[in-house]
Amino acid sequence: MMAFQFLDGSSKVFAAANPFQVSEYVRENVGTHSLRLSNGGAATASLSHRRAGTLDLCRLRYGAQARIVSEGLGDIYHAQFILQGHCSYRLAHTTLDLPAGHVLVINPDDPLDLTYSDDCEKFILRIPSSMLDDTCAEHRWFKPNERIKFSPEPHKFEDIDSLLLLLRLLCAEAESSMATPQLLQHYNRVVTTKLMVLLKHNASMVTPTQHAPNFERLVNYIERNIKLELGADQLAQYAGLSLRSLYMLFEKNVRTTPKNFVRQKKLEKVHAVLNDPCQPCPNVTAVALEYGFTHLGRFSELYKSAYGVLPSQSMRCRQAQAGR
Known part of the structure; x- marks a missing residue:
């Protein structure tokens, strides 16, 4: 679906690893959290991580039922694509179920309480808030005084085909030895724009009418x-x-x-x-x-x-x- 392999040695790859080894790398490079495993002492985890311009691409599985808890993501948005298995996202007053084929954007200030099934594999798109601010400025969209905030509503892959296509291209360019920083940043802007167009948030993409006075x-x-x-x-x-x-x-x-x-x-x-x-x-x-x-x-x-x-x-x- 969105599989990608890192072909050279510049990315970090854990295969057949201990879940806590993967968790430690994620904590240092993707986001601070605590990991709680259910009967996962002998579990086999895997992780692939690559920087692609300003964005981070990360694909991982823990190999056992895992609960991830964190107070927040700092200044980063996480778009989590569930590739297989199942994820539950516990909010203050409800729990969202994300079976395979769904994506959810977690805002920087949102506390995390995610439980993954033992067969769950996910792809994380890690987006700095400055990237979203730049996208709004580029397209003259009106963002609120506070931080841009995405809706917790999950989206089906079938509803965001064009975003998935762009992510496949970005993954391919991230692996290519021919990719330039300028090209990767171009893909960053296109991916971030498409993300905001397709997913619900509190920024407005309505612009004043052309005939209005300045x-x-x-x-x-x-x-x-x-x-x-x-x-x-x-x-x-x-x-x-x-x-x-x-x-x-x-x-x-x-x-x-x-x-x-x-x-x-x-x-x-x-x-x-x-x-x-x-x-x-x-x-x-x-x-x-x-x-x-x-x-x-x-x-x-x-x-x-x-x-x-x-x-x-x-x-x-x-x-x-x-x-x-």
């Missing part, structure tokens, strides 16, 4: 109408975007929501007025209300958080400057 034009609209109540619906209508695309546009450009961005722009205007003796300013309350801050206590908190002083202190400094 972000700078939208900012200009906000600044021209800064004293009005500007909600996300109004901004989306002006920009010709769905609400989802509007939020993604703000996330990409300023890493915040439309509401927070508008509020920050209003605070900037109030701050400018309170600190400029040349601008009319009867009192703090009047200026706050003029720019839409109707909850004065909350306004004071926001102002101090942004500028380190209360608005009343800015007003006193302004009056002191005007009296000189």
